[in-house]
Each structure stands twice: as structure tokens, then as C-alpha cells.
Amino acid sequence: MDVYEAVDSRRAVRAFSDKAVPHETLERVLGAAARAPSSGNLQPWRVYVVTGEPLVELKRRATARAFAGDPGDEREYPMYPAELTSPYLDRFGAAAAQRYAALGIERDDPERPKKIAALNSDAFGAPVVLFCYLDQAMGPGQWADAGMYLQTVMLLLRAEGLHTCPQVMWTMYRKTVSQIVGAEEGEQLLCGVSIGFEDEEVPPLRTERAAMAETVTFVGA
Ligand SMILES: Cc1cc2nc3c(=O)[nH]c(=O)nc-3n(C[C@H](O)[C@H](O)[C@H](O)COP(=O)(O)O)c2cc1C
Numbered sequence: 001m002d003v004y005e006a007v008d009s010r011r012a013v014r015a016f017s018d019k020a021v022p023h024e025t026l027e028r029v030l031g032a033a034a035r036a037p038s039s040g041n042l043q044p045w046r047v048y049v050v051t052g053e054p055l056v057e058l059k060r061r062a063t064a065r066a067f068a069g070d071p072g073d074e075r076e077y078p079m080y081p082a083e084l085t086s087p088y089l090d091r092f093g094a095a096a097a098q099r100y101a102a103l104g105i106e107r108d109d110p111e112r113p114k115k116i117a118a119l120n121s122d123a124f125g126a127p128v129v130l131f132c133y134l135d136q137a138m139g140p141g142q143w144a145d146a147g148m149y150l151q152t153v154m155l156l157l158r159a160e161g162l163h164t165c166p167q168v169m170w171t172m173y174r175k176t177v178s179q180i181v182g183a184e185e186g187e188q189l190l191c192g193v194s195i196g197f198e199d200e201e202v203p204p205l206r207t208e209r210a211a212m213a214e215t216v217t218f219v220g221a
Helices: 003-009 023-033 051-069 088-101 110-120 140-159 166-180
Strands: 043-053 128-135 161-168 185-198
Touching: 003 088, 003 140, 023 043, 023 140, 043 051, 043 140, 051 128, 051 161, 051 166, 088 110, 110 166, 128 140, 128 166, 140 161, 140 185, 161 166, 166 185
Parallel strands: none
Antiparallel strands: 043 128, 128 185, 161 185
């Protein structure tokens, strides 16, 4: 698979099959992803890969919290700015409308928030979840490094025939995640990434992107 194909075929998959992901594949991908760039070569990411019994337990605890209507742990960073304005708000709304309708959760369903939280806390059925932490001393530059690293991981997983869903939602249950993975004091959870083979029974969802002129300016061309 070439890089264009990996980029084009990566999407947030929200229905995984229970087919196991070979451990060697994860090692190969994470070994290769270590080549991702980072300012000053700090490599600030700290990654925990959870599968098997610990993942079953994590999903069980997080799903119980979701069904109990638990609002989640105090956030260490805001998921979005407090005031999300145009064009970001419009893009957010368009993607949100598509996202869960594709999984049969309608906008006017009173159980919608709980159903969404429960799907997320089951990692959409994925057999592997990677959690990316950073030391709390790190700043915006290192968080950007971690984003580049995670995209590298997701593209390499595409090359292995696997799919992913990055999930900030895990930060809602960050204390439960930290207990399971054994995160060290002072490590902050950026997000989880669910990993697995796609459930091909569920129709794929392709989200739109803004026209290039909205986000890119060529200067001097
Ligand atoms: C850091 C990050 C966190 C995300 N968190 C969630 C999440 O908690 N739940 C979810 O269903 N999707 C989540 N997504 C997926 C986005 O909704 C998705 O990437 C976006 O709508 C574009 O769709 P696409 O990735 O399928 O092209 C997240 C994506 C990123 C990059």
C-alpha cells in the first residue's frame, strides 16, 4: 500500500470485528512508527497497548460508568475550545450528524448520549486499544509531536490491513484507564486509539473535508 492509499483509506472506524491482531504486527508497526519526527527528538509520547483480559476489564469498568450516566473524570485538557465558532462549529456539526446516524443512533433519541458513551467505552468492539500519554511537563509543541506520532501509527496499521479510531472520549474515564495500564504519576492521557480489523457488515462512513482553499494558502506560487 502506498502512502496516498494509506492516507485516503484511513478513517475513524466505529465497528470492529473480534478477529485478533497478531502481537508481531503491533511490534512491527510501533517499531517503525518510532521514526516519527519530534521537535528536538524528545519523542515525548508514552504508549500503553492494552489487549486481552486487561482490555476486557477496562471496557467493563468504562461501560458501567457510561451506563450509570457518569459525567467522567475532571478533564486535564478541554476537548474543544469553550467557544467553537464558524467555520469549526459548522464542520463539527456536519461530522457529528453523520457519525452516529451511521451506527443507527438518531439525533432525537433521549438515550443518545449514553449510547454514544457506551459504544466508545467498548472501543467499538476493537480487540486492541493504544493509549498515548505525555509527561505533564510537556507543552503544545510536544502534544503536536504526539499527534504526528499517532498518525504515523495509524497509517502503518493501514499498511497491515488494520483500521483505527482515535478516541478522546477515553479521557472522560482517564482514572479507570490509568488504573488498568498502570500509568505513572504525572503522565497525562492524550487519547486512546482503537485498533482492529473492520467489521465489514457495517457500511463505511467517509466524512467530507473542507475545500483546500479554506485551509491552504500558497504564497509565491
Ligand atoms: C484526537 C482525536 C480524538 C477523537 N476522538 C473521537 C472519539 O472520542 N470518538 C469518536 O467516535 N471519534 C473520535 N475521533 C474521530 C473523529 O471524529 C474523526 O477523525 C473525524 O470526524 C474525521 O473523520 P475520519 O477520521 O473518519 O476521516 C477523534 C479523532 C481525533 C484525531
